[in-house]
Amino acid sequence: MNNKEQWNTLISPKKNLFSLNLKEVWNYNDLLFMFVKRDFVTIYKQTILGPLWFFIQPIFTALIYTFIFGKVANISTDGLPKILFYMSGTICWNYFADCLNKTATVFRDNQNIFGKVYFPRLITPLSIIVSNLLKLGIQLLLFICFLAFYFFFKDVTINFNQEILLFPLLIILLGALGLGFGMIITSMTTKYRDLVFLLQFGVQLLMYATPVIYPLSSMPEKYKWIIALNPMTSIIETFRYGVLGQGSFSWWYLGYTVIFTLVIVTIGTLIFNKTEKDFMDTI
Amino acid sequence: MSNIVIKIENLSKQYRLGQVGSGTISHDLNRWWHQVRSKENPYLKIGETNDRATKGTSEYAWALKDINLEVKKGDVLGIIGKNGAGKSTLLKILSKVTGPTIGTIKTKGRLASLLEVGTGFHPEMTGRENIYMNGTIMGMNRHEIKSKLDEIVAFAGIERYLDTPVKRYSSGMTVRLGFSIAAHLEPEILVVDEVLAVGDAEFQKKAIGKMQDVSTNQGRTVLFVSHNMEAVKNLCNKGITLRNGSISFTGNSDEAVKNYLSENNNENRIAHKKYSNQSYPGGDIIDLLEYSLLNINNEKINTFNLYEEVRIELIYKVKQKGFTSYPNLHFFNQQDQILFITTTTYDTVINSEGVYKTTFIINKYTFNTGIFKASIAITCYPGTDVQFHINPAITFKVEESNIEFRKTPYTDVIPGEFRPQIKNSTLKLEA
Numbered sequence: 001m002n003n004k005e006q007w008n009t010l011i012s013p014k015k016n017l018f019s020l021n022l023k024e025v026w027n028y029n030d031l032l033f034m035f036v037k038r039d040f041v042t043i044y045k046q047t048i049l050g051p052l053w054f055f056i057q058p059i060f061t062a063l064i065y066t067f068i069f070g071k072v073a074n075i076s077t078d079g080l081p082k083i084l085f086y087m088s089g090t091i092c093w094n095y096f097a098d099c100l101n102k103t104a105t106v107f108r109d110n111q112n113i114f115g116k117v118y119f120p121r122l123i124t125p126l127s128i129i130v131s132n133l134l135k136l137g138i139q140l141l142l143f144i145c146f147l148a149f150y151f152f153f154k155d156v157t158i159n160f161n162q163e164i165l166l167f168p169l170l171i172i173l174l175g176a177l178g179l180g181f182g183m184i185i186t187s188m189t190t191k192y193r194d195l196v197f198l199l200q201f202g203v204q205l206l207m208y209a210t211p212v213i214y215p216l217s218s219m220p221e222k223y224k225w226i227i228a229l230n231p232m233t234s235i236i237e238t239f240r241y242g243v244l245g246q247g248s249f250s251w252w253y254l255g256y257t258v259i260f261t262l263v264i265v266t267i268g269t270l271i272f273n274k275t276e277k278d279f280m281d282t283i
Numbered sequence: 284m285s286n287i288v289i290k291i292e293n294l295s296k297q298y299r300l301g302q303v304g305s306g307t308i309s310h311d312l313n314r315w316w317h318q319v320r321s322k323e324n325p326y327l328k329i330g331e332t333n334d335r336a337t338k339g340t341s342e343y344a345w346a347l348k349d350i351n352l353e354v355k356k357g358d359v360l361g362i363i364g365k366n367g368a369g370k371s372t373l374l375k376i377l378s379k380v381t382g383p384t385i386g387t388i389k390t391k392g393r394l395a396s397l398l399e400v401g402t403g404f405h406p407e408m409t410g411r412e413n414i415y416m417n418g419t420i421m422g423m424n425r426h427e428i429k430s431k432l433d434e435i436v437a438f439a440g441i442e443r444y445l446d447t448p449v450k451r452y453s454s455g456m457t458v459r460l461g462f463s464i465a466a467h468l469e470p471e472i473l474v475v476d477e478v479l480a481v482g483d484a485e486f487q488k489k490a491i492g493k494m495q496d497v498s499t500n501q502g503r504t505v506l507f508v509s510h511n512m513e514a515v516k517n518l519c520n521k522g523i524t525l526r527n528g529s530i531s532f533t534g535n536s537d538e539a540v541k542n543y544l545s546e547n548n549n550e551n552r553i554a555h556k557k558y559s560n561q562s563y564p565g566g567d568i569i570d571l572l573e574y575s576l577l578n579i580n581n582e583k584i585n586t587f588n589l590y591e592e593v594r595i596e597l598i599y600k601v602k603q604k605g606f607t608s609y610p611n612l613h614f615f616n617q618q619d620q621i622l623f624i625t626t627t628t629y630d631t632v633i634n635s636e637g638v639y640k641t642t643f644i645i646n647k648y649t650f651n652t653g654i655f656k657a658s659i660a661i662t663c664y665p666g667t668d669v670q671f672h673i674n675p676a677i678t679f680k681v682e683e684s685n686i687e688f689r690k691t692p693y694t695d696v697i698p699g700e701f702r703p704q705i706k707n708s709t710l711k712l713e714a
Contacts (some may be wrong), residue, residue, distance in 0.1 A: 007290075007389040013382055031419040038416060045448075116402040117420050118379035194309070205653040278382045280375075281298065 025120045026136030035127035048246040054138045062087045069213045078215040089212035095136045096174045101181020102128045121276040129175045180264030187275035191282040231257040289354040294386035330497040346372040348528045359498045359505045361519035368525040392471025400461030404451035439463035472504045544617040552678045554585035566670035573598040586680040595643045606663040610641045615656045650681045651702040
C-alpha cells in the first residue's frame, strides 16, 4: 500500500498566519459576482423610483451641504462652484465610508451563512468593495453631468490637470482603506464588541478631519499637518486637484497614503484570515 | 492507494460555557502569555465531558473528545446520538465552519455540507437567481449551475415558480429547491444534517432515494446525522453513536441504532408491578392488581434469551358480573411502532366476580434480539369498554447469549423485529 496518500484537505487547529490561499479565493469569483448581483438586485426591490435612488442621495447631500456649510457657515470652496466642490468630496468620502461600514460588520451580518457553509470568507468583504464600486460609478456619472452643465452653461472654467490620470489609483486607495480598516474592526469585534460603538460615531467624526466640506488650503498652517496625517486627505485633495483644478497636491502626501494603505490592508487581511476560522464560536 | 476518504485523528473541540464578558479577557491574556512563552494552552488541560444535564464545575466543556474515525469511499455513515452529544459540532468541523481545538481531519475530494438547505437564499430574489446564489455559495461555478439548471428545477418540482421571488414560496417549496441544488452538487463527500425533517412524505422519500443513488450508484460517501432511526437504518450501511462527545459505538447502522436506543432505555426497564390497595388502575368492572414478566423458573425478569419461553401474567379483580372481558397486550418496537396485538379468545370468557389470573405465553423464537415494549389493557363487552390501558407497562430486552443455538455458520447480527423459526426441508432431487 502506498504510504503517501493524496489528501486534498487538511483540517487542523493551527493555521499559518500567511496561508491566504488566494487561488481558492479566485476560484470562487462566481460567488463574488453573485453577491454583487444580490446587492444590486435586492436593494431597491418594491420601490417606485428604483435605481433613481442612487442619484437622489448624493444630490440631496450636496444640496444640503451647499446650504449649511456654503451659505450659512460660509466655508471657502477654493473658488469652485459649491455643488461641484461638495459633490466631489462626498462621492469619495461615501465610497470609503460605505466600504468601511459594511466591511466592519461582515462577520456579524453574515453569521447565518458563515455558520452553515464554508467558502473563502474574504469573498464577502471583496464583494462589498465591488458593489460599492458600481455605486460609485453611477454617482460619478452624475458628477460628470453636473460638471458638463457648469462647463457649458455656466461658463465655469474647469482646469483638468494631468493628475486626473491618478484617478484609478485613488479609487483603489479609497476601497483598500475601507476594506483594511473594516476587516480589522470586524475581526476584533467578533469577541469583544466595544469597537462597534466606536465605529458608529468614529466614521462621522473622521469626516470632519478630512477635507470633504472644506479645502485643505483653508486650514491654518498650524493644524494643517494634523489633517494631512489623515490618509484620506491626500486622496480627496488629489481628486479635486485633478478633476476641478483646485486643491493641494503633493507626491509626498500621496506616497504616504499609499504606504499607509498597504500596511492597513496587510494587517487587515492577516487578522481577518486568522479570525475567520473559529469566529463562529465566539460571535 | 487506500480507499479511505475521511480520516479523523484525535479530534477534540472545547467550548467555553457561560457568557463572554470582561472575565473572558483575563483568560485570553493568560492564554496569550502562555503562547508567547511557547507553553501549552493552560485551558486545554481542564474541561469536563459534555453532559448537558448535570451541572459542571468547570467553565470549559469538551463538545468532542478524542474522536478517531475512518470513513471509506462509498460508505453511508449514520451519526446518531442525543441532543448535545456532539453530532453537529463534528459536522461543523468537517464542513470547515469552525475549527477543532486539537486533532486533525484529512479528506479526499470535494466535500459539500448540507447543514441547512438553501443557505444564502435571499427572499427578494427569484427562484432562478437563488439557484445561482446558493449554488455558488456551495462551491459550484456558473457554468456547472447553468448546465444543471433544468435538472435542479425538475427535481424540486417548482417550474411554475421559477421566476417568482422566493419569499412567495411555501416553506416546503423552499426546502425542496434547497435540497435539489445540493443534490446536484456532485461532491465526492456529502455531509447532511437532519434536513429531511422538513418537507412532505413524498419529498422525504425522493430525498432519501437521491442520497441512496448518490452513494450506491455513483460511489460517493455520505455522512448523515438524523434522529430518524428508520432513515438511518434504511439509508446507511455504517453507523456511529456519539455520547457526551465521544464515540460510544462503531459498527453497522442497524447495530448502532440498537445500541443507541438501548443506551437510552437501559435505565428503567420495568417488567413487574404490584399495585397498592387504593391505586388500582381500572374501571367500573375491573381493577388491575398486579402484572409481571416471568421466566420458566417463576423468576421476575426484564431480560431473556430469544430461545427461552417466558410468560406475562396479569392478576385482576372482576367487580361486576354480566360482562365478558378480554385482557390484551400490544407490543411495540423501540420506535414505538406497533408490532402486533394479542388477546384472549372465546374459550377464556370471564363473566363472574372474583380475582383472576391470565397468562400469556410468549413462545421461544418470537422476538428477535432488541428492546421491546408491551402495553396492557382489558376490554369489556358489550360496549367495547376499555377498563384501563397501561402504556408502556413492560419493557424488556431480548438477547442471544448463546449463538450456537442458531445452528448456522452465520454469527453476525440478524436484523428484524421477529425471529420465528420457519419449518424447512431440503430434498435432493437429482444427483
